[in-house]
Amino acid sequence: MYMKINRYLGVFSIFMLLSCVIAGTGYGNQESFPDFLGDDPVETDYLDDSLEDAIYDPLEPMNRLFFKFNDTLYDWVVKPTTDGYSWIFPYELRKGFGSFFENLAMPIRLINSILQGDLEKTGVVMERFLINSTLGVWGLVDVADEEFDIKPKRADFGQTLGKWGLGEGIYFCWPVIGPSNARDSVGLVADAYAHPMRYINDDRAFLVSYYITTRLNKLSLNPDVYEDLRRFSLDPYIAARQAYYDYRRTLVDNK
Numbered sequence: 001m002y003m004k005i006n007r008y009l010g011v012f013s014i015f016m017l018l019s020c021v022i023a024g025t026g027y028g029n030q031e032s033f034p035d036f037l038g039d040d041p042v043e044t045d046y047l048d049d050s051l052e053d054a055i056y057d058p059l060e061p062m063n064r065l066f067f068k069f070n071d072t073l074y075d076w077v078v079k080p081t082t083d084g085y086s087w088i089f090p091y092e093l094r095k096g097f098g099s100f101f102e103n104l105a106m107p108i109r110l111i112n113s114i115l116q117g118d119l120e121k122t123g124v125v126m127e128r129f130l131i132n133s134t135l136g137v138w139g140l141v142d143v144a145d146e147e148f149d150i151k152p153k154r155a156d157f158g159q160t161l162g163k164w165g166l167g168e169g170i171y172f173c174w175p176v177i178g179p180s181n182a183r184d185s186v187g188l189v190a191d192a193y194a195h196p197m198r199y200i201n202d203d204r205a206f207l208v209s210y211y212i213t214t215r216l217n218k219l220s221l222n223p224d225v226y227e228d229l230r231r232f233s234l235d236p237y238i239a240a241r242q243a244y245y246d247y248r249r250t251l252v253d254n255k
Contacts, residue, residue, distance in 0.1 A: 098214075157191050197210055
């Protein structure tokens, strides 16, 4: 058992090194891998004509160019890397990694729950952190959900700004980052500074490696999300844009 753990840790270190290499080639920004709907499970019924007209996308030609770049990046880099990662690490171990990463990012959810004035959500965030950090061995097991049925709550600064009444602004499809808008782009920057990893180790290469690894692990747990979007939509650009807005608006409106 001890030798098996050492083997997994050794392989994990190799993937961290690979993340540094990827970061050095220019993929070291936030949201380094496609993550169209954030942390939650994704549905594939993307097109909603009643909402599409409300999306302000004056930069569509440029956004489509960046979408094509991201799509190519997915096929040539992200998908092969994710497949290799999934082949080496069993599902249960990857699930544990994901739970640990989510638990570590608790301050982002806590700060934004407080800023939103949502006492119930703030309590849930604190409960989950305390339970998972103790009974769940620093978050490697989501005991709060599995044993106490305390479901995770999403809270980020883009959502907070929306609840404060700030509009979405222009739609952006950022290179590497993917779908966003003016409001959520500001939120991404704010949340990056709220993440405790920045204060644990401020080395840029380490931070980039950590972030890429979290995205890689998350994608490995939901490998069919992007494949389904491309397979079941006539225009993947429109589908991704609509899916992003449907999800973000649901978060802000608490539907």
